Amino acid sequence: MPHGEEEYAPALAAAARHASAWLRSLPDRPVGPRLPAHDLTGAFGGPLPTSGMRAEDVVDLLAQAAEPGLMAMPSGRFFGWVIGGTLPAALASDWLVSAWDQNAGLRYATPAMAAIEEGAGSWLLELLGLPAGSDVGFVTGATMANFTGMAAGRWRLLADAGWDLDRDGLSGAPRIRCFVGRERHDTVDLAFRYLGLGRPVVVDADDQGRLVPAALDAALAGGAGPALVCLQAGNLHSGAFDPFPEALRIARKHGAWVHIDGAFGLWAAAAPELRDLTAGYEDADSWGTDAHKTLNVPYDSGIAIVRDSTALRSAMGLHTSYLIQDAEGPGDPFEKVPELSRRARGVPVWAALKSLGRDGVATQVRGLVAAASEIAAGLAALDGVEVLNDVGYTQVSVAFGDDATTRAVTARIIADGRVWMSGSRWRDRDILRISVSNWQTAGDEVRTAVAAVGSALAAVRGI
Structure with a gap:
């Protein structure tokens, strides 16, 4: 069967038409969906059809049947969760990512994707005032960004304790003591669970949800062994930021790895008048954020940033004979994230940053x-x-x-x-x-x- 442009054109035209109609509806439509999921299942379920249908007809059916069940999340009147809209350049570039259909794991195989993501990563470090040379990995969202940063921390802490995590696993390893503020986001605990680190020690917080440094000091002093501290940039309810300089000083005194969950708050560093909120956070070891929130790019745009490249690539990477590596490059994208196969998530981030610039x-x-x-x-x-x-x-x-x-x-x-x-x-x-x-x-x-x-x-x- 031929696969020329003419095979795709009708379906793409239909998708563009429906997407434009959806975007035009956002300023005036009610924000909530008109029908619940149980009223929509009939349109999408039932027996699998014996015969197929034209691609453009599938797109028409999909858009029309889904419309009453869509939430106007891209609307400027949506305040329900920390969910941004999508900037025009980010949306259009995300369409290109799907059309290009590149597996962005290997630098040698998909050099354009690697170069774009490396550019986006460099811009992010500059924009957010984070250490130059830190590794930047593009993951699914803030949960996996935290997971990735803390996985690097787990590897480094155990390596420094003389434990070979890759060879011996966690069974019998020195226990890593984990510490969080009382008002951390629940997905931080989820990342600890994924990593096999168990429940964290909960440290007291003030009336705005900021971790209390003295309480962190007392908690860290209450035991011995490797320690991982997770701080917060942007409390879910108050928007407050942990006191980074003092908390980091205390964590360093106890030899802890410090990760910062900045799902939406890390971006405060991009505005000069808000940088006091993030003062000192650049001294942490790893950071997690989500570009679909404050930066306003499509979903599937988490960002994991880790100062210690060796720790990150040891925790996430692998080497095997069938993967052709770029001998002249800085390493492969898959070494910085939990997946081998993935879409080029960093492209919409690059497009958003290019369209806005630092001032934007x-x-x-x-x-x-x-x-x-x-x-x-x-x-x-x-x-x-x-x-x-x-x-x-x-x-x-x-x-x-x-x-x-x-x-x-x-x-x-x-x-x-x-x-x-x-x-x-x-x-x-x-x-x-x-x-x-x-x-x-x-x-x-x-x-x-x-x-x-x-x-x-x-x-x-x-x-």
Whole structure:
């Protein structure tokens, strides 16, 4: 069967048409999906068809059947989780990644992908003020970015303790003591579980979720042996950052490897007026972030950054005769991530950085923070709304008196559809959590957000 351009053109044209229609709908459509999953399964399930259908017809059917079940997550009115939209250059380049169909694991086999990702990695280190020469790996998301950084830490700590992890595994190895703040993200614990390191020691945090350095010092002093400390750049509820200089000084005193979970907060370093939030974080050993959040590129864009190249490549890499390596290069991309086969995830990151430049990234981050502050100020002016956190980054947490009222207001906001905000529980209270992550969130979206909360609260009160 021929595979020329004419075989692809009708399906690609259909996809472009439906994608454009979807993007045009975002400013006005309700944010939430119109149908739940159980009402959609009939369109996509049933017996496997005996005969196939034309590719363009498949695309038409897919787009039409999925439409009522789509959440307008790319909308500037989506505040439910820390989920960004997609910048135009990042979206278009992601289409190219699929069309190019390159397995980005080997530098020799896919040199363009390797060169693009190396360029993106170098730009990221420069933009975020992290040590030049650090390894940058493109993984699926923040969970695997944390996993990768801490896997390098596990390898280094055991190697320094005289244990050959590759040869002997974890059974009988010196126990690595792991330490986290009380308000770390749950996926950090998940990464520890994946790594076979067990439950971490939980260190006290202040009222904004920042780890308390004195408590970390006491916890580390309470035992002996290799230690891994995970700090946080951007608390899920408050947006707060751990006190990096003091926490790192304490960790170093105890010989700990320090990893920073900066899923959305690492990007604060890109805006000069926000760099105080990340001051000192460059002295850590590894960092994890997710470009689909604050940078606004498509999903599957986690980033693992590790200072110790030997530790990372020893933890992640392999060598086998059938993989042709580039003898002149800095190593293969697969040596820095948990996979051999993967799409070229770094290409949309490169495109986003190229389209924005240093100043554009700073403006984008600055805009998210400004929108969060404006939403917080607008909500604080409403009777019966309590803003619970110090709004210094992109997160706003509010309550409406008792838990029952907060839950009712949250449900009313979701049902209304003008915006999407998610409920959570923080500091023993039910809350409404607002995450500002989309590059398109600005004046109109801010006003809509405040109005939607105000009308939902009035409806619950019966005003």
